[in-house]
Amino acid sequence: MNLDSCYQMIHRPHITASLPVLTTLYTQTEMLRQSTVQVQRQLVRHSSTTSSYSTQISRAREACASSLRQYDKSSYILSAYIPSPARDCFIALRAFNIEVSKITGNEESQVNKKLRSTIGVSSTDLRIKFWEETLYKIFQNPGSDQVVGEPVALLLRDSLRNGLNLDVSYLNQILMSRNEFLKRQQFQTVDELCGYGEGLYSQLNYLVQNLLLSDQLSPSTVALVEESEKLRNLITEIAAHLGQATGVASMVLATEYNAKVQDKVYLPVDVMSRFELSQEDVLRLYQGHLEEDKATKNDVELLLRDVVYETCITANDHLLTARSKLEEVKTTTKEIIKSQSQPLVNQKSGSWKKSLPDCLFVPFMNAVPLSLYLSSLEKHDFDLVKNKIQNPYWKLVSRTFRSYQTRKI
Template sequence: MLRSIRLVGRESCVLRYEGVEYSAHKSKRCLHTSSEKKGYDTDVYVNRVQKAQTICAEKVHKYDPSSFLLARFLPTCLRPTFYAIRSFGIELSKVSLGSASTFSQSAHFGDIKLAFWLEQVEKCEQLGTGPGHIKGLNDPTSILLADSILKGINIDIGMLRQMIFTHKHYLHEEKVKGFTDLDSMCSFGEGTYSQMNYLLQSASLTPNLYGYSDFGVGLLEQPNTDNMRNLLSDISAHIGQATAICSFIIGLKYFVMKSGCVTLPIDILVKHAISQEDTIRLLSGKEKSVESIEKLKAAIFDVTTRANDHILAARQKLDQLKAAIKDRVEHLNENDTENKMLIDTYHNLRRGLPDCIYTPFMCAIPTVLYLERLQKYDFDVMSPRLQYREWKLAWRAYQNFRKRTI
């Protein structure tokens, strides 16, 4: 299934539906109506959406600063959607990954909160055709998601549901028993981070957006492009699974200190003869045995090797995607007007990839940087130098954006 990608001009875009025109310019969204509707206050709606966007952006900045920085590479009209998707992931993570005094308390309140989010998602799915239909939405995240849907941006509700179900499964299974193996950890990544990547792909290839994603959409609408569509999905899937693995490594000490939960797969711990209790004692500073530290490093190495394998697979498929696009363009009939436009646009692209196809893959960059730092410090997750934010992200993101690499 294609998780589409369609974007607009980097500084502005315009979207219309049923006499209502939205324009986004320099991070501001305005609503203009060609005809007033009875009982509908345009200013109230615009204020709600702007407030929701501010709250979601601040939330992403606080809890996911890497994504907040990478949002600058998206056109201004897609940033609210990006903030909404990331904010949704943050809220679900708070529910399933958050600590509580007892498991029963955590599971009980977690189920209630997840039910709330499922209800909000279903209301987004049942939206009418005008902005007045968001009255039943009670959270900034769901308001911003609904606003994106009303503008015609591709938001697959099924992917949002999948994220909820994955977090619910984790709440009742892995949070209690731990990950049995690396595959279960990757499965969590597929149901969470990969879904967010698919959602951004889909939003980036929205047919209603012009001036940014014309080449990407026009190319994928060509016959016999299933291979390219599959490559798009595969790259996002690999990146999502690598991100999930690294997020659990990054949060290893946090989970131990807050809830006594070890997020390393059980089979890896068994392989290296280190128990969960030993891991907890090491990370909480109660034990400093050199032998145990080396065993933990070996376990971390095995886990992060899988994450690195996913990154390598994503890079390989990205190269295949570039080659597939080049081959497709070379075989287009120049006598066709639309094909001629695609050919002309392709020759002006950076490294053979349009922004609309590449930018959703940039979420791999923070993961790559963390893996590099972890290797530099000998896979010692307790190293104080790993606790600092990655100062190279802005420069690496800029370089990768120019070179079209991850």
């Protein structure tokens, strides 16, 4: 019996009923009416909450995407190839890297001096601590309704709620690596530069790799990877090599900025010593102190070119190793498909490009900007002074698409 029929029975004049019956009927009707109103209010409240949360996620997504458009165009382009359920998480991870890179170690600033004299820490310490605590909160209790104002944190928490694979240890390692870098005055060897790349860029690669191996994204890819320990090791090694190569290349490309703004040179000391180039020479070159001494300026530029070339050999070696291991991945994948040991793999493998599923290959596509930068350096004879080494947007788009289609990095 619905609410309308109850009221009609009470108010029809031709119906005769005893007072107890009418009283009982009226009581039941009121209870039904109040229950209906309560349900309607709950639905409105739930709808409002859902709408509000959806709006927060939408704004956080736009904020992170905007950050990528401005500071990391290659990741912004790559986001289009990430499966839709994981895309928010991907842009949040890359935006997190941008936020961490904005943490600077300007210990001589007035703000830092004031902070150290009053509370014994610097603004750098505070920002690192902020992110450590933020990550702890969202990973400890992703279902919490506590307000999260940081767009990156909001998208990461939402990803955890959706059951995507995320390991906070990789994020903490990125923070630790950044903190160690800010305290560093120089890199003694190329191996130390590679270690920097491992602590930062390789961790990002591991994060994206694990993200795309979430069960709900591609069960067939997960089944493929679980079938072979060799395959698992190979994809991890590729992520590591690409991260180390990116670390070396990024530090080379940041030479001008570091010399002008940070008053530091992060090219490996042992390589510079081999070519008898001092850090002081590089600083004087980029800070304009050699403009009146053309002969010395020319000599320093030539020596710097040699140092850059020698350093980039290591980055290129890591890239070549990653490519070689990718060919092994293709061979191993074909063997698994041929063995027909995994029904789910057999069912889905027909749609995989070059026998590689998207969720396995897409994380390797961050090699595209690295490859373009190294090629551009070679094209300009490794001259950082006279040439501005950049990857045009159109070229990034074109090469990324080609990489996706051909399954090559």
